[in-house]
Every structure is written in structure tokens, then in C-alpha cells.
Amino acid sequence: MLFGMGSLSLGELAGERMKVALEANSTEDEHDCFSDNTHNSHFYNEQGIYNVMTGTYQRVDGSTLTGPSVLDLVKDKNTDAAEAIKASFEQAQQQVKTLVVSAEENNVHFDQLIAAGNREGNQLVNASIAALVDQTKHIEQAAQVIGIDNLNPDTADHQF
Secondary structure, three states, X not given: OHHXXXXXXXXXXXXXXXXXXXXXXXXXXXXXXXXXXXXXXXXXXXXXXXXXXXXXXXXXXXXXXXXXXXXXXHHHHOHHHHHHHHHHHHHHHHHHHHHHHHHHOOOOOHHHHOOOOOHXXXXXXXXXXXXXXXXXXXXXXXXXXXXXXXXXXXXXXXXX
């Protein structure tokens, strides 16, 4: 689970789906370039990572399903680390949500955010990438706390 979360957070979401598109200013590298729904793809990928770490899932009716989590395992061994990990995950979730707000409330979609010359949009995407990088560091910390010392999430060959 931790390897998958780390690989999705860093290599796939922050790397292939955000950083590549941003650095190339390329709508062709946008994840959902045909549907203009990239903001939701990013958000729900992040939400899935959050759900696995916290053992939570919000149903369509608004009720929350909870169960044992990776974070519970960490908390059993190191409460301070668990709090720092949860804070990082919440920050990443909130930051990636800004992409949804940009698209749905401000009508500035991901392809516009990554456009050359859109400094404010580029900064918003970069902030999301940075939050995901930090989240991945905390996934690695969680692994170490629970005794996994060989976790190497897929970085998609990107240097962060």
C-alpha cells in the first residue's frame, strides 16, 4: 500500500501528470486533455491516497466509512510522526483542491494554469507539486516508523 501511495503521489501525480505538463506548457501532456476534467482527476487521485492513509471514505450520501488505517499503525509507534504525517496529507489534499476551485469557481482550468506566461497559474500547480512531494516524504516516514526500510516509490525518473 505504501509503495503504491508513494508512486502515485510522486511519480505519477506530481511527476507525470503535473510537472511534465507544466514544464512543457503542454496541453497534450494534460491528463484529461479531451474532457477538460484534469482538476477532478488530480483531486480524486489525491483523495484516494488520503483515504488509504487515514482509513476513511466519504460515501456519495455524505456519510463517512472508517476503519483501521496505515496512520493507526504509525500512531501506535510514534504519535508525533503520525500527527506530522496527517498534517502533510491534509495540506496536500487542500492544495490539490485549489486546482478544483480554480477550474470550477474561477473558470481557469488546468490547461490554462500550465500555459506559458501564466505565472499565477504556474505557481498554483507548482504548489500542488510541492505538497505532493512533501506528502511522499511523509509516506516514506510512515514506512520507516512501522519498520519498512526499503520503500522506493516510483519517481518516474524525475528529480524532485
